[in-house]
Amino acid sequence: MSLKQLDKLATEVEAEVQPIYREIEARALVNHAKVLEGFHLARVADYHLRGTNGYGYNDPGREALEKIYAHVFGAEAALVRGQIVSGTHAIAIALFGLLRPGDELLAVQGSPYDTLEELIGKRGNVPGSLRDLGVSYQQVELTPAGLLDWTAIAQALSSKTKVVLVQRSRGYAWRPALTLPELKRLVEFVKERAPQAYVFVDNCYGELVDTAEPPSVGADLIAGSLIKNPGGGLAPTGGYVVGRKELVEMAANRWTAPGIGAEVGPSLGHQRLLLQGIFMAPHIVAEALKGAVFAARLFERLGFKVSPTYDEPRSDIIQSIALETPERLVAFCRGLQAASPVDAHVLPEPNYMPGYEDDVIMAAGTFVQGASLELSADAPLREPYAVYLQGGLSKEYVRLGVLSAARNVLKLQG
Incomplete structure (x- = not known):
């Protein structure tokens, strides 16, 4: 396919996906109204935008930010801190807060995201893992269709089960993301059979994709990263833990120390960016979703298998494209990197990354290191050699990046 033909196809795809864009915009309007209401409830004022230093006692901006997160996520309390360095860190704080020696962690969607495997102790023998501290682990595989196996989950739940681990996004797996109706059913299913267990x-990657969040359908605790969806492309670092008040306190005690918990933690110079980031997040997430829809339909039209398809319901911002060979995978990431505003001259190479079992290739020409929401793509080098595309500060930027990636892939096909 010539460059002219590819540009023509892109124009056709853009026209074809307009009805899906309108649906995304309608959800973004609901979410933006909810975020704005959170700002009003927290009575955000100019002085909230200024940071604190040292211990960070009595930080009014931090308190306002956490009130906003609790409101937006439909929860009792929130811990939102710049000192949480990643989504994996936020998840670790939550799990180490909830679990004690002798407890069992149950994953119900097969193997969790790669970076959690060493944290749990499922892979490797890292000192301080949950397994090292006496927490047992078991997992239930998904059905061949990538859905929850209800019979197997029922058999796995027991009086030992303390935490049921659920992953909202598809991660590095060729399966659907978990929808909120499915999560609601799972919460009810677990509570009926193991009422002592936390979900x-x-x-x-799932924040603000739908008009509700997991606590609204019964999840006890959730965690994530501020350099993904809720940071709105502005947060320079950070993570969050949101949910039931007593459980957030347990996580906070692991984040700092028992007896200190959430009472400390200076916001430094980040406060305005974190507040402005959550304010912008509904719009930026909508732009990323539009970009994912465009990418799905373009590569579908080019003959590649994609998940989800452009018109399927979405529960995360990730778009999977099965490129089928390692060469195409590398070509896609290099093409996307070449369209980035930062480090466009860099050639991504597959390599080892801490926490991952396979070599990983990543395209991420971002203003904030590792900020997936800006526009990035990554993949482990394993079959079906699928690339996982996420983010995009604007749908126009995603279109430019995806076309650059597509041109690179098509060059391999002659």
């Missing part, structure tokens, strides 16, 4: 959700 914990890794909410990364």
Whole structure:
């Protein structure tokens, strides 16, 4: 396919997906109204935008930010801090807060995201893992269709089960993301059979995609990263834990120390960016979703298998494209990197990354290191050699990046 033909196809795709864009915009309006209401309830004023230093006692901006997060996520309390360095860190704080020696962690969607495997102790023998501290682990595989196996989950739940681990996004797996109606059914299913168990959700990539969040359908605790959806492309770092008040306190005690919990933690110079980021997040997430819809339909029209398809319901911002060979995978990431505003001259190479089992290739020419929401793509080098595209500060930027990636892939096909 010539460049002229590809540009023509892109124009056709853009026209074809307009009805899906309108649906995304309608959800973004609901979410933006909810965020704005949170700002009004917290009575955000100019002085909230200024940071604190040292211990960070009595930080009014931090308190306002956490009130907003609790409101937006439909929860009792929130811990939102710049000192949480990643989604994995936020998840670790939550799990180590909830679990004690002798407890059992149950994953119900097969193997969790790669970076959690060493944290749990499922892979490797890292000192301080949950397994090292006496927490047992079991997992239930998904059905061949990538859906929850209700019979197997019922058999796995027991009086030992303390935390049921749920992943909202598809991660590095060729399966559907978990929808909120499915999560609601799972919460009710677990509570009926193991009422002592907490349902914990890794909410990364799922924030503000729908008009509700996991606590609204019964999840006890959730966690995620501020350099993904809720940071709105502005947060320079940070993570959050949101849910039932007593459980957030347990996580906060692991974040700092028992007896200190959430009472400390200076906001430094980040406060305005974190507040402005959550304010912008509904719009930026909508732009990322539009970009994912465009990418799905373009590569579908080019003959590649994609998940989800452009018109399927979405529960995360990730778009999977099965490129089928390692060469195409590398070509896609290099093409996307070449369209980035930062480090466009860099050639991504597959390599080892801490926490991952396979070599990983990543395209991420971002203003904030690792900020998936800006526009990035990454993939482990394993079959079906699928690339996982996420983010986009504007749908126009996603279109430019995806076309650059597509041109690179098509060059391999002659």
